[in-house]
Amino acid sequence: MERSYIVAVTSVLAALGAILPIAAAFYLSWSVATSREEARLTGLAEYAIKRADAAFGEATTALKTADGFAFAPCSQEHISAMRTLVVTTRSIEDIGYFENDQLKCTSWGKPETTIARQQVDFTTASGIGVAARVHPTISNGQTMLGFRYRSYSVLTDPARLVDVLISPDTRLAIANEAGILVSGLNNPDPALIKRLIAHPQTGADADGDDLFAKSNSSNWIAIATSSRASLLNDLGRERLLLLPLGAIVAALMVGLVFWLSRRRLSPLGELSIAVQRREFIVHYQPLIEMKTGICVGAEALVRWRRPDGSLVRPDTFIPLAEESGLIQAITDQVIDGVIRDLGPVLLADRSLHIAINLSAEDIKSGRVLPVIQDALASSGVLTEQIWLEATERGFMDVKSARATIEEARRLGHSVAIDDFGTGYSSLQYLQDLPLDALKIDKSFIDTVGLVSATSAVTPHIIDIAKSLNLYIVAEGIERQEQADYLLERGVHYGQGWLYSKALPAQEFIAFYNESKRVHGAGPAVIRRDFSMAPPAVGGD
């Protein structure tokens, strides 16, 4: 469940990790190309407005100069002065003098036919009338721009207002603020220009397919446009740069996602997260006094409760936890769990004790003792009520093990050697270390009643423990026959499925209360006085 969830999340993240950087590269290249194109159009519009203002300024100056002429209208001097004005003013092609809206003379002389003055399309802010499309006979059919001031009109080639070089895919227009087009390059669409004048300064045309930029002066608006399609060239260059970058980031992200999920899915990754999430709980296997059947305590056995509620047995994760060093954090969670689960019961009943399994590292470093002290301090539970168990592996470094055991015993704990007989040096540890109890491994108890090589060992282990004045605990008692034998041989305590499997805290409390009801409470002091032999139970 959890695993398939992680696989699903990994797939989604990997897909996103692959798609997002590439999509971002596409978007970024489009956005960079668009910004660059907008900047180019803005520069163009700004330049064009300067050119338009310069040409219009020249035409205005010519008109106002002519308006100041004091010559007799259409006299030789007048015509000659107008001609000089045309020759010296770059942006006008001709100038005409009008009376009663009839052309009287131009820089060329007097017209041969009657020519009526063309109506203006609008008047600029500076008071110059503008006729956007004039077709004078002298222009040979070319549309001219007419500027008018009082009795004079000048003709200007509209191209003078957009006297700039642009690429064929760019269009340039000069219009007034009402959108009347007076000049353009590369055939700007008048309807589009009118629409764009209402738009913000630069950007994309919302209704069309164009990018545009505007620049204003007091008389004119210059608009430069280009189609989005013309961006594609630019885009190709940007993509060439950004797509490989996007692909590299995508590959890194996908790699990272897989690496993280592999770590998460690896047994060690799962265990580390379980430790962080404090997913460890404790079950309690009752410890029975063989002679009376009284439940005197329990062994705390850790369980890993997965988020889906399933319980994982310790054999599957304790070796990895010991190898990786996570065991210490797990031991701490077991200590917390014991106090949380059974603190009030231990406080109320001093005859009850709980045995906690310590790892080799806990024994070696001894750091677990202050942890237990801290946990006990706030609960009121006595140190004597917490037994400590460790396997031979914990005693391999005899010097540090001795220090930890001595300190533990000084504080009041009883210490037991667990799984006795399964290692190589069990006997030596018994001799060298000040232990309180010996737990005979289940493999020896299993042979009780059977004829086998190991079955002969069990009575010897019991005898050794007795000779060393140790409490003896038998593990894994499953049959009454085993219990009878062990009682007869003088084993003090037993645990096993004959009495109970390891139980969740509440069930253990119920088991303990029932045991007390049936058999009575155990002895109040459970710690062995090391100078005295443990009570004889039976046997020899």
Ligand SMILES: Nc1nc2c(ncn2[C@@H]2O[C@H](COP(=O)(O)O[C@H]3[C@@H](O)[C@H](n4cnc5c(=O)[nH]c(N)nc54)O[C@@H]3COP(=O)(O)O)[C@@H](O)[C@H]2O)c(=O)[nH]1
């Ligand atoms: N360092 C720590 N080690 C721990 C801790 N909690 C448990 N352990 C060690 O994990 C090993 C497996 O423990 P578990 O699966 O809980 O099995 C225990 C009992 O349930 C089982 N048992 C007890 N009676 C019987 C029985 O009659 N039949 C049968 N088939 N199994 C039985 O034996 C295990 C108890 O073993 P022991 O500790 O040797 O008394 C085990 O090695 C645990 O020590 C922990 O918190 N820290």
